[in-house]
Amino acid sequence: MTNDTTSTSHDEDNTTDFGFSRVNRGDKAGMVRGVFDSVAGRYDLMNDLMSGGIHRLWKRFTIELSAVRPGQTVLDIAGGTGDLAAKFSRLVGPEGQVILADINAAMLTVGRDRLIDKGATGNVQVVQADAQQLPFDDNSIDCITIAFGLRNVTDKAMAMRSMLRVLRPGGRLLVLEFSKPTSALLGKLYDQ
Structure with missing residues (x-):
């Protein structure tokens, strides 16, 4: 006999977040693909409108934190439009x-x-890759960034393990993502 708590717990293990909903893990990748297929050409404009342009400041801050130097290798995961x-x-x-x-x-x-238009092609490689199974050698990357992309990954722990595997010892992993503030004051502003 199966008790309902075990069944519910097992069902929850097979679901993951998609926006404000819970969806079957097996369905998420296709749902995410559908969203980004439909908005690819307008993605940066949508980010500007939805964040009031603030995402650009956050990305600039991420670049400053990266401390990237000449000669290093940087992996930008979920980098889409290449900004x-x-x-x-x-x-x-x-x-x-x-x-x-x-x-x-x-x-x-x-x-x-966009990279071609900006003349940034000589040292940039474009790779279709799943963050959960990165196709790069162990300890080969000096800096990894993922900006507003981790939320779209089905198995976040698997993706983090994959990132840490390819990151060189002493390298930097920078995750730029929204989260709910823990401060009561910021929480009130966040919920507005």
Whole structure:
């Protein structure tokens, strides 16, 4: 006999977050792909409108925290339209490398085209990759960023393990993501 608590717990193990909903783990990747396929060309504009442009300041702060230097290798996961990759391209210089990685082909197409328009192609590689199973060598990346992308990953723990596997000892992993504030005052503003 199966008790209801065990059944409910097992059902919850097979679900994950998708926006404000819980969905079957097996369905999430397709749902995320559908969203980004439909918005790829307008993604940056949507970010500007939804954040009031603040996402650009947060990304600038992320770049400053990265402490990336010439000659280093940077992996920008869920980098889609390539805004961070273009900035990192200048920082690592011609002897460095930036890898723009995203699971979504439509986003990568937009990113590749924008990088070409900005002339940032000599040291940037565009790779379709799943954050949960990164196709890079162990200890090969100096800095990894994922900006507003971790929420779209089905198995976040698996993705974090994959990132840590490819990160060099002493490297930096920077995750830029929304979270609910713990401060009561900030919490009230957040809920507004």
